[in-house]
Amino acid sequence: MKIDDSILSLCLFFTSNRFSRYMTKIAEDAFAETNLSPSYIYLLIVVYQYPGITQKKLCDKLSIAPSTSTRFINKLEKLNLVYRRSEWKETHIHLSEKGVELCEKMDECFDELHKRYASILGEEKSNELAKILYESSEIIKKEKF
Structure with a gap:
């Protein structure tokens, strides 16, 4: 197979991963003051918006595997940002007081993130791309693979 730039530019897998790497760098810069990766910040924000969310629902909202959520929650527990509470057969995730305080300060970081990618x-185009990616992700999510 002859490889040229078209195989890269026309491949959704390659271009989406390339774009994701760039966006990750922008997000890491925007959230640098928290000393947490953007993935941890988004987990905290979901728990902030849904106090007592089950780990299963958290995984669904963030599109992450249970093992990934366990690893994230373990780290955030060690940082005293979240705690788990078991109710019957389900584990519910709550923010600690420190976690709530951090989430309440996140508006500036989210504003910075938006400003950075919107300026580029x-x-x-930012809004259109976010909408297309979200809708496409929802379609793919419905596939059982």
């Missing part, structure tokens, strides 16, 4: 892509 433009406001309209």
